[in-house]
Amino acid sequence: MSTESHQITVNGLPVHIVRKAIKNLHLGVYPPHGRVRVAAPLAVGDDAVRLAVIGKLGWIKRQQTRFEAQPRQSVREMVSGESHYFLGQRYRLRVIEYHGASKVVLRNKAAIELYVRPQTNAKQREQVLQRWYRKQLKALIPPLLEKWQPVMSVQVADWRIKKMKTRWGSCNKSARRIWLNLELAKRSVQCLEYIVVHEMVHLLERHHNDRFRALMDQFMPQWRSRRETLSQTPLGHVNWEY
Numbered sequence: 001m002s003t004e005s006h007q008i009t010v011n012g013l014p015v016h017i018v019r020k021a022i023k024n025l026h027l028g029v030y031p032p033h034g035r036v037r038v039a040a041p042l043a044v045g046d047d048a049v050r051l052a053v054i055g056k057l058g059w060i061k062r063q064q065t066r067f068e069a070q071p072r073q074s075v076r077e078m079v080s081g082e083s084h085y086f087l088g089q090r091y092r093l094r095v096i097e098y099h100g101a102s103k104v105v106l107r108n109k110a111a112i113e114l115y116v117r118p119q120t121n122a123k124q125r126e127q128v129l130q131r132w133y134r135k136q137l138k139a140l141i142p143p144l145l146e147k148w149q150p151v152m153s154v155q156v157a158d159w160r161i162k163k164m165k166t167r168w169g170s171c172n173k174s175a176r177r178i179w180l181n182l183e184l185a186k187r188s189v190q191c192l193e194y195i196v197v198h199e200m201v202h203l204l205e206r207h208h209n210d211r212f213r214a215l216m217d218q219f220m221p222q223w224r225s226r227r228e229t230l231s232q233t234p235l236g237h238v239n240w241e242y
Helices: 046-055 057-069 122-152 182-186 189-201 210-219 223-232
Strands: 004-010 013-020 026-030 035-041 083-086 089-097 103-107 111-116 158-162 169-172 177-181
Touching (some): 035 046, 046 057, 083 122, 111 122, 122 182, 122 189, 122 210, 169 189, 177 182, 177 189, 182 189, 189 210, 189 223
Parallel strands (some): 013 035, 089 111, 158 177
Antiparallel strands (some): 083 089, 169 177
């Protein structure tokens, strides 16, 4: 898909515009500092984009305020004593050097023990932990799909996990495939379940419109509180690039 991009300013607010061969205009506000991005059809001019942004200024400001207020972890050095999260709970990292295969062990709901060979650097230690997170998340997703597919009368053809910088999940409706952010392994199971249902609803309704919200209300009436919980948990450090 061919694209073109540039930036305009609306009421002092930088707005990044990406034009694509799409039908509808989509406005998004992205972490960590509330960057505003508009995906617009090729035929939609800057004036129309400007009007759309002006109409959403209140919402944009609220989103930016929420991102700025959200706690963030500093860069993880992967040393003993650091805080790391798993399923919404905070653990202390304990790095143990030994001459065996790398592994991760949860100890007494208080510590994450990271067993690595001597002289492993921070990046290598992080890779071991990330592989463990991925394995845990892979085990949690199938039971959730089995629970919700018959309830929603939706069949997920495929699901995958990847690291994402601006989304908790995404959906390819035509392929009936959902993607889930690896960071969800650090959030509670309730938050993970909310994202799974959210992406499954996108198999029924592509856009975040009234029908989408009505379906979310039907299947998961408490989805707004789960979304709020997800927004309040500390964000991991990410080198945000666009």
